[in-house]
Amino acid sequence: MNRETVNFLSSHGDVSTEARFKDITTIKMGGDIAYLVSPFDMNRLTMIVKYLKEQDIDYKIVGRGSNMVCGSLPYQGCVIRLEHMNRYHFDDDGELYIEAGVMAPRLANVMAAQGLSALEFASGIPGTIGGLVYMNAGAYKKSMSDIVTKVLVLIDGETVWLDKSELGFGYRTSIFQSHPDWTILACKIQVEKAKPEVIKALIADRLKRRRATQPLDKPSAGSCFRNPEGDFAWRLIDASGFRGYRYNGIEVSSKHPNFILNADGGTAEDFIMTTNLIKVKVMDNFGIDLIMEVELFNC
Numbered sequence: 001m002n003r004e005t006v007n008f009l010s011s012h013g014d015v016s017t018e019a020r021f022k023d024i025t026t027i028k029m030g031g032d033i034a035y036l037v038s039p040f041d042m043n044r045l046t047m048i049v050k051y052l053k054e055q056d057i058d059y060k061i062v063g064r065g066s067n068m069v070c071g072s073l074p075y076q077g078c079v080i081r082l083e084h085m086n087r088y089h090f091d092d093d094g095e096l097y098i099e100a101g102v103m104a105p106r107l108a109n110v111m112a113a114q115g116l117s118a119l120e121f122a123s124g125i126p127g128t129i130g131g132l133v134y135m136n137a138g139a140y141k142k143s144m145s146d147i148v149t150k151v152l153v154l155i156d157g158e159t160v161w162l163d164k165s166e167l168g169f170g171y172r173t174s175i176f177q178s179h180p181d182w183t184i185l186a187c188k189i190q191v192e193k194a195k196p197e198v199i200k201a202l203i204a205d206r207l208k209r210r211r212a213t214q215p216l217d218k219p220s221a222g223s224c225f226r227n228p229e230g231d232f233a234w235r236l237i238d239a240s241g242f243r244g245y246r247y248n249g250i251e252v253s254s255k256h257p258n259f260i261l262n263a264d265g266g267t268a269e270d271f272i273m274t275t276n277l278i279k280v281k282v283m284d285n286f287g288i289d290l291i292m293e294v295e296l297f298n299c
């Protein structure tokens with residue numbers, strides 16, 4: 001840990017040198033983080049990224065860590081969280097401008113109360129708007145690509161608006177996945193008016209369906225594998241005999257076999273052993289190469 005770096009980061013954000021990935025990811029795994037910083041605002045974030053690049057310090061943006069599995073070894077770089085970048089407002093063009101650190105479920109509920117429809121599908125996705133754009137997250141046949149019109153991005157020290165046509169959106173993918181050094185600062189989404197009670201009822205219905213089908217009582221990173229074309233990852237995992245499978249602290253959910261849970265002190269290493277075994281068996285049984293949706297980091 002370098003005192004000069006801590007001093008610089010502290011003058012632009014809240015800093016911890018004692019954080020662990022297990023405290024900032026939903027699956028609750030992962031080792032020590034050398035520097036964790038939450039920049040005070042967008043300008044401070046820009047300055048921090050510039051400094052880290054100049055000092056050749058590795059960095060990683062983490063939203064709510066709800067799609068990440070992180071290794072047990074210490075990470076010598078800097079994790080940047082955007083919890084202070086949590087503002088949103090309507091623009092002159094009638095679109096909603098949202099900073100990247102806003103939590104999607106919270107915003108979906110605020111919008112519902114105001115009769116603003118767009119984010120209902122994301123009301124149960126426990127991530128930030130930046131993370132949802134990065135993943136083109138979706139549910140119930142809707143995804144971010146249906147509502148996002150532009151994204152404000154930090155690229156090589158410049159802030160640039162990218163149009164939807166430039167975002168490379170596809171199933172759980174976006175251009176950002178091939179540019180890990182770009183930082184999503186904010187986005188604009190299209191919003192429609194609807195009756196608050198109608199939006200609230202839709203959200204309640206979606207959450208009820210989630211609770212009925214997903215193991216929300218144990219730590220996870222959501223769906224582990226992407227669904228292959230024309231099939232479901234959970235079906236292939238189930239048909240390969242993994243429903244309820246245990247390996248050390250890892251458990252393949254009995255309720256939804258595409259959820260790989262941290263049942264009891266599981267590590268990323270256990271997680272990788274389990275997912276590799278699933279991949280091999282599914283390949284043997286069905287000739288299908290399951291692709292991870294969850295991101296492995298520092299593993």
Ligand SMILES: Cc1cc2nc3c(=O)[nH]c(=O)nc-3n(C[C@H](O)[C@H](O)[C@H](O)COP(=O)(O)OP(=O)(O)OC[C@H]3O[C@@H](n4cnc5c(N)ncnc54)[C@H](O)[C@@H]3O)c2cc1C
Pocket residue numbers: 026060061062063064065066067068082100124125126127128129130131132133134135136137138139176182183184185216220221222223295
């Ligand atoms: C219980 C549960 C249910 C889930 N249900 C769904 C679902 O229905 N649909 C779905 O699509 N997903 C689902 N997920 C997965 C996850 O919530 C989404 O992928 C979400 O988009 C991740 O957001 P996050 O802020 O947590 O991102 P993180 O997990 O923190 O980060 C994911 C990636 O995005 C990058 N990133 C995050 N913010 C930025 C930024 N501002 N700039 C640049 N890069 C950034 C990170 O560096 C990382 O590479 C679920 C997860 C859980 C735990």
